[in-house]
Amino acid sequence: MNLLKITCFAILIILTGCQMAVEKHSERKIEDTPVTDIKAIPFAEFMLKVNYGNGKHNTFKAKYHKQEGEVAEIDDQLNDVNREGEEALHEMKMILSELSITKSDADRTVIRHVLEAFNLDDGYDQFQLQVKWPDGSLRVCTGKE
Incomplete structure (x- = not known):
């Protein structure tokens, strides 16, 4: 049971990190749009x-x-x-x-x-x-x- 909780928690952290990376990339893309x-x-x-x-x-x-x-x-x-x-x-x-x-x-x-x-x-x-x-x-x- 603990292993399942740890695995779910790790997956949640990874998914949250991926979402944050996608958001930062899209923000940077707008700011870095060449004139x-x-x-x-x-x-x-x-x-x-x-x-x-x-x-x-x-x-x-x-x-x-x-x-x-x-x-x-x-x-x-x-x-x-x-x-x-x-x-x-x-x-x-x-x-x-x-x-x-x-x-x-x-x-x-x-x-x-x-x-x-x-x-x-x-x-x-x-x-x-x-x-x-x-x-x-x-x-x-x-x-x-």
């Missing part, structure tokens, strides 16, 4: 600034642009996070490749989609967005709550 494997970005430039009250510590800024190469920066003073270089580029490409806005969308629709994409609260004080498409079309969207 080149992400869908193409439909924008040539994307500049976002959202203020939640007065002061620098209440601001979220995100920038992305293609010129000679791709450059991105995220300055999230809400969460005290500043990303530059490959880290910012990877995050921006992940977000922007899934962002669904068009040149003809209403401002309210654009603002809602952008806030959702960046996981930002809709209780902002000021919203500023400038998007440029590869064909040179420019969209400026501003809002105040």
